Amino acid sequence: MDRLPPLRLLTTFEAVARHGSMQQAATLLNVTQPAVSQALKALESHVGAPLIDRSHRPARLTEAGELLARAVRDGLGQISAALEDIRSLTGQAGNQITISCTLGMATYWLMPRLPDFYARFPEITVNVQAPATDLPHLAPGIDIAIRYGTGGWREGVTQKLFDERVCPVAAPAFLERLQAEGIGLDRAPLIHVRSPHNSHWAGWEDYFRAKGISRERLSGQSFNNYVQAVQAVQAGQGLMLGWKSIADGALRDGSLRMWPEGEVDLGTSYFVTAKSPLSDTSKSFIDWMAAGENLTHSGFAVSIDT
Missing domain, CATH: 3.40.190.10 (Periplasmic binding protein-like II)
Structure with a gap:
């Protein structure tokens, strides 16, 4: 047990891993972003390996970070569930x-x-x-x-x-540039959300099949959660599938825009x-x-x- 890092470092790391953003984790934990960054560095020092790949924007978890994130998430979830069961009992x-x-x-x-x-x-x-x-x-x-x-x-x-319902979304300036250059969905840069845990969600393949669009290559940037993908899209890196439920706020505030006549009901x-x-x-x-x-x-x- 002496080899375990302080719990506050683990909870801070879990918040960053879950939200894909130090800023969002800081808001959730009610601390400053420098405090989150300092906690991550302290945890990396304790573990002896980098947990965050800061060369990417947005930053991603390293392989060691993915391993620790799964363990921390499962551990904190079990503790939380046990506490709730005890309170109920x-x-x-x-x-x-x-x-x-x-x-x-x-x-x-x-x-x-x-x-x-x-x-x-x-x-x-x-x-x-x-x-x-x-x-x-x-x-x-x-x-x-x-x-x-x-x-x-x-x-x-x-x-x-x-x-x-689902519709491709992009940053307004990026979408305007694609339209000005005459680039359609058959050639536009794509951003994917892919994970072994979200195979039940529709992807670009399902969308193009539903719309009857033929496209030879579906390559593009991939992220393992929706939050990181949204950040990449807002930065003008490509198009992603926007779900009615979770693209709502970004479309309301104007940071994302829908592809014209791109909406699909997948049932x-x-x-x-x-x-x-x-x-x-x-x-x-x-x-x-x-x-x-x-x-x-x-x-x-x-x-x-x-």
Whole structure:
């Protein structure tokens, strides 16, 4: 146990690995970005190997960093689940709820909306977890799983949240340059989100098949999570598939723009699965999600995923 680094270094590293950004990790942890950078350097010194490849923009995890990120994520997840189970066993849980969803959903859909939930339900505390598998489920300590797909999950109580649609997105200046040069989707630079854990998500191959577009080469930059890919797209490095749920904010603030007439419905949706029987806290959260989605996200093109 003496060889383990301080817990604060591990939690800081896990936040950077999960969000793909030191700035976002600093905001999440309520510390400065230099403090995050210093913690990472201290952890690298303790481990004896570089964990972050800073030669790339955005920075990426090294092979050693990937190994440690998986171990830390699993370890902290097990500790969190055990603590929640203990609180439930001893009647200490109170008005808390733990949500499991993908990293992209947590970063771009759920977290920006949580202030509204707290304003309506100040007595409820919401904990958010993003599993490494990118396919959330009702593990011990998880009250609600927000999942993407076609439904059919058998555990708990499942309700459709909204239908999902996809459209290529890019930085406005980059998209304008492609259009000015007459470059279409059959030749535009692509950015992929690829991981052994997100094979159930549609990729460029599925998109081009649905649109009937023929393209010889699908090569391009690849990232293992949606957050890093968005950063690359906003930097003008290529096009990526923008999902209605998680490209919404960037399209609203103008940092991303949709490809004209590029929207596709792949027959998938977002669903909410909660433990059965449904608690009052879970019901409040699900009702809030459904009401907010219906009011503010009735359509991809108006309101505006892996």
